[in-house]
Amino acid sequence: MRRLPANFLLGAVLVSIVVGIAALSLIWTPHDPQTMSISTKFAPPSATHWLGTDQLGRDVVAQLMAAARNSMTVALVAVLLGGSIGVALGLLASALGGWVEDGVMRLADLGFAFPALLFAIMLAAVFGPSLTNAVLAISFINIPIFARVTRASANQIWTRDYVAAARAAGRGRFAISRDHILPNIAAAIIVQATIEFAVAILAEAALSYLGLGAQPPASSWGRMLSEAQTLMYLAPQLAIYPGLCIVTAVLGFGLLGDGLRDITDPRLVRAR
Amino acid sequence: MFDLPPTKTLTALTLAFGLMASASAAAELVVGMQQEPTSLDPTADATASIDSMMTQNVFESLTTVAENGEVQPNLATRWEVSEDGLTYTFHLAEGVTFHDGSALDAEDVVYSFDRAMAEDSVNPSKDIFEPIESVKAVDPQTVEITLKGKDAFFLFNMGQGDSAIVASETAEGNNANPIGSGPFKFDSWTRGDRLTLVKNPDHRDAADVALDKVVFRFISDPAAATAAMMAEELDAFPGFPAPELLPQFEADPRFRVNVGSTEGEVILAMNNAKAPFDNVEVRRAVATAIDRDEIIEGAMYGQAVPIGSFYPPHGTAYVDLTGAYAHDSEKAKTMFEEAGVAGETMTLRVPPFPYATRSAEIIQNQLSEAGIDAKVENVEWGFWIDEVYKKKNYDMTIIAHTSPNDMGNFARGPDYFYGYDNAEMTALWEKIQTEVDPEARNELLKQGQQMLSDQAVHGFLFQLPLLGVFRQEVEGYWASSPVLYMPLKGVSIAN
Numbered sequence: 001m002r003r004l005p006a007n008f009l010l011g012a013v014l015v016s017i018v019v020g021i022a023a024l025s026l027i028w029t030p031h032d033p034q035t036m037s038i039s040t041k042f043a044p045p046s047a048t049h050w051l052g053t054d055q056l057g058r059d060v061v062a063q064l065m066a067a068a069r070n071s072m073t074v075a076l077v078a079v080l081l082g083g084s085i086g087v088a089l090g091l092l093a094s095a096l097g098g099w100v101e102d103g104v105m106r107l108a109d110l111g112f113a114f115p116a117l118l119f120a121i122m123l124a125a126v127f128g129p130s131l132t133n134a135v136l137a138i139s140f141i142n143i144p145i146f147a148r149v150t151r152a153s154a155n156q157i158w159t160r161d162y163v164a165a166a167r168a169a170g171r172g173r174f175a176i177s178r179d180h181i182l183p184n185i186a187a188a189i190i191v192q193a194t195i196e197f198a199v200a201i202l203a204e205a206a207l208s209y210l211g212l213g214a215q216p217p218a219s220s221w222g223r224m225l226s227e228a229q230t231l232m233y234l235a236p237q238l239a240i241y242p243g244l245c246i247v248t249a250v251l252g253f254g255l256l257g258d259g260l261r262d263i264t265d266p267r268l269v270r271a272r
Numbered sequence: 273m274f275d276l277p278p279t280k281t282l283t284a285l286t287l288a289f290g291l292m293a294s295a296s297a298a299a300e301l302v303v304g305m306q307q308e309p310t311s312l313d314p315t316a317d318a319t320a321s322i323d324s325m326m327t328q329n330v331f332e333s334l335t336t337v338a339e340n341g342e343v344q345p346n347l348a349t350r351w352e353v354s355e356d357g358l359t360y361t362f363h364l365a366e367g368v369t370f371h372d373g374s375a376l377d378a379e380d381v382v383y384s385f386d387r388a389m390a391e392d393s394v395n396p397s398k399d400i401f402e403p404i405e406s407v408k409a410v411d412p413q414t415v416e417i418t419l420k421g422k423d424a425f426f427l428f429n430m431g432q433g434d435s436a437i438v439a440s441e442t443a444e445g446n447n448a449n450p451i452g453s454g455p456f457k458f459d460s461w462t463r464g465d466r467l468t469l470v471k472n473p474d475h476r477d478a479a480d481v482a483l484d485k486v487v488f489r490f491i492s493d494p495a496a497a498t499a500a501m502m503a504e505e506l507d508a509f510p511g512f513p514a515p516e517l518l519p520q521f522e523a524d525p526r527f528r529v530n531v532g533s534t535e536g537e538v539i540l541a542m543n544n545a546k547a548p549f550d551n552v553e554v555r556r557a558v559a560t561a562i563d564r565d566e567i568i569e570g571a572m573y574g575q576a577v578p579i580g581s582f583y584p585p586h587g588t589a590y591v592d593l594t595g596a597y598a599h600d601s602e603k604a605k606t607m608f609e610e611a612g613v614a615g616e617t618m619t620l621r622v623p624p625f626p627y628a629t630r631s632a633e634i635i636q637n638q639l640s641e642a643g644i645d646a647k648v649e650n651v652e653w654g655f656w657i658d659e660v661y662k663k664k665n666y667d668m669t670i671i672a673h674t675s676p677n678d679m680g681n682f683a684r685g686p687d688y689f690y691g692y693d694n695a696e697m698t699a700l701w702e703k704i705q706t707e708v709d710p711e712a713r714n715e716l717l718k719q720g721q722q723m724l725s726d727q728a729v730h731g732f733l734f735q736l737p738l739l740g741v742f743r744q745e746v747e748g749y750w751a752s753s754p755v756l757y758m759p760l761k762g763v764s765i766a767n
Contacts, residue, residue: 036637038570055516056570056634128649216633216648217640230494230626234516 008259014252018245022068031059033066034217042235054224054238055231064245066219071249074135074213075200079193082139086146087189091181093147094154095173104147111144116203117210124212134213138203142196149192153185187264194257198250205246221246298484299765301746304497304509307625308490310654311447312461314433315388318396318661319653320536320674323756324511325488327433329469330371331452334362334381334415335431341676341754343427347376347437347453348415357422357708358405362415365476370439371457378409383440385417397434399680400425403705422706424713425677432675433757455481455761465490469760482748482764494626501527501741507765508746510758512739513626515575521741532738532752533586536672537579538627540635540731543666545691548613555728557607558668559597561642562635562731566599571630576734581721582679584735586752588710589717593725593732604642617645618667623656628670631733635670664689672736674756679704679720682729692729 030050037057045052051060093104120137127133157163157180166176207213208222216223221242228238309319314327328336328346336346345351348362368376385407388395395401403423408416419426429435442451450458455477456469467488471481489506491497494514500506504526512518521527542549542558549555564578577585580593608614618639622632632648639646646668651659660666666689673681683701686693700720707713725732738753748763 034637034640036566036570036634038566038634041570056637211650215650217636230514231516232495233498233520 005259005262007255008263011252011255011257011259014248015256018068018249018252019072021065022072025062025065025069029059029062029065031062033058033062033219035059051241052237055227055235060238060241063219063224064221064241067221067224067242068245068249070131070214070218070220071201071204074131074138074204075197078135078138078200078204079142079196081135082142083146083189083193083196085139086143087150087182089143090147090150091154091177094151094158094181095177101151105151108144108147111141114141116141117206120207120212129212129215131214131218134204134207137207138200141203142200145196146189146192149188150185153188154181157181157184187260191257191261191264194253194260198253198257201249201253202246299482300485300487301483301760301763301765302487302489302505302507304500304506304512305488305490306492306497306511306513307653308464308492310657312450312458312467313446315384315436315438316394316396316447318657320672320756323433324758325467325469326450326452327436327755327757328454328759328761329456329486329757330450330454330458331433331436331438332454333431333433333435333437335427336759337428337431337676337755339750339752339754341428343431346431347381348430351427358419360417360419360426361410362417364413364415366413368453368476369474370442370453371451371472372439372442374439374441376437376439376453377412378415379412380439381415381437382407382409383443384435384437387438387443388435395434397429397432397675399684400429400432400434422708424705424708424710428677432755456483456486459485477761481761483760486760492624504743508740508742508749510738510740510742510749512741515573515737515739518573518575518739518741526744528742528744528746530738530740530742530749530751531575532740532750533577533584534672534674534736534738534753535584535676535678535755536674536736537582537584537678538576538631538670538672538733538736539582540631540733541666541669541671541690542730543664543668543689543691544729545664545686545693546667548611548616548618549667550691551611551613552727553607553611554613555730556597557604557611557613557642558639558644558731559728560600560607561604561644562638562733563599564594564733566638567631567634568734570634571627572734572737575737575739577737578734579732581725581732582673582682582730583717583721586735587717589714589721591718591721593721596725597728599638601638601641608643614643615645617647619647619649620668620670621649621651621656621660621666622670623651623653623660625672627672627736631670635731661689664691670733674736676755679717679724682720682724690729694723694727697723 035058040053041055041057043049043053049059054060089104093101116137119140120134123133123137163176163180166180204213205222208220209226214220214223224242225239231238305321307321309317309322311317312322312326314322314331332347334346334348335343338344347364347368349365351360351362353360364378370376387393389401389404403419403421405418405420410416438446455472455475457472459468459470461467469486471484491500497509497513498517501509518529522529542555544550568574568576568578578594579585580596583590620632620636622628629650636646636648660669680701681688682692683698700716704713704716707716742749745766747766750758
């Protein structure tokens, strides 16, 4: 068997840690992440509080774990939602061609031109800031990305002989898209999804940092950062921990995505 | 001195030659402000920072209030009160002009009062003009004000920003280009950044004004405020937003820290006109659910005094009612259950001030311990003023009421954002207002505090402290503030 690339391995390890912690938080955290104990605020690391407590006496480890779960959930929902719409649009564009393809792609260009943050602020202004709106905004920016990748990959597959054979056998465009195109471009989509996962984690952190994402008392790395920011002089560790978590998660998914591409992209394999 | 831009050098030279005084450069004070207003007219907007920048600096009123709460002459150099206490005759200072050069006379006073008292007036404290029957110009230097009944707070109220004297020609533009008669002139306002005032050389007390230029810089973020102060970009931050950082400034020999009191009662306001807060039992349950000590420790780092009603603890009529609803989550839970609101979701719309956002998180936690799910929404100041204050579209909010003698808020009826309508309270406030004997008035004020506490109109949290950080060289700032403003007339920078 071929040696797996180093970025893939490192990414897989980091992602396993983050996802593992997020999954663990579903059944166990060292303390309740929301329980305040103001008399023991800013406690240093100890046997009970491994990384100490924050400005309201909440356990930092428990909060980081709950925030990991929040982050993973948001990224998963946003990528799945944005991804499925994007893939569907991409397949549709590729299958029908002509003005449909042009229309979808111009819409994608439009979507690209619209900054996600601005869209999130707009949603927050109209419907009030909430995690749901943040998820919607992140999903929205994923749509054109997936639409483009899908269309580009699908167009290549449409030129293959087996697709021509299927068409000659009288199969419809949508059936071909489903049975022949989609399975053959799945690798490219999975790679894109992994990379977009990292982007979504970062976007959620940014929106929560600005107060447009997770609302209190929900734990979020971005929100922990923004709260810690005012306490930088007093307790810098409170900003460092969520910062490190964001870096780990984003780096992990980024490397994993790169690694997957290296493994699956036939052109890169041949070039090696 | 050579890196100064040419205009600045020129100003410095003009001043040096013009005054033939010391050779020192123009005295410039840079002040940090946490809250940026959306308008600059104290007679048209309730935002407290308008008063802290404008009142008695740019705008003047008939009287003014000293640091100890005493009423002093201002535009009116003296006044007489008739035997029955209903007619006040004010004598205006001679030769006062507005910053645009026009003269300030009795007609301007009459105009200002008519404007504030008009049916469509947008004055944020319309109630202080309620007792006034008529305002008359006797001659250009004399104004006669007749009251409907005796008003104990009348002279005090005449010293507020709400009763600033403005000119009819410029009143409409005061929200963006304020023109008053004070010791400082408005120079410029760069929204989101800074507001600049310059000394008014034509002011009658100009000789006593030490500062040539005052720059207010708007820094809402406590961390940025700290950084700016540490870098000595700011000379003073009279309303410092981060109590947790005071020890650090106290330990630094470059700075002086002041912890004073204000008239600001911080309350967890409940919309009394809206279910479930129209039910007194629900409000009592909220009062029982909150733990003031924890809020003060967590949000203010211990730097605040708890209140049990709506009256400042340093006032002469203060009664300690903080024990009225002892904190008891279990009891609160039972009370919510009995009132049939257990497990309900309520929104808590919070304005962007650290005292409010930090308290909100703790209150949310305390309410959840009592079985109530409070949804915290952190909103912008403009949104708050519009949706919460004007449209009364909220369940709960947290806000400091910084005006002095503001128990009358509870007598403003259902139009005010409290949604509180109690004829008994309205009648009591009427009595308080018309009672001129201080002893008897204090008794009534005590009754008022008791009534508000009994009905648990709001969750009464703590008195907002006046936390100030100053460079050692800055002198003359008030340590405590009995009013909303902070006069810069007496402030100086030692060399």
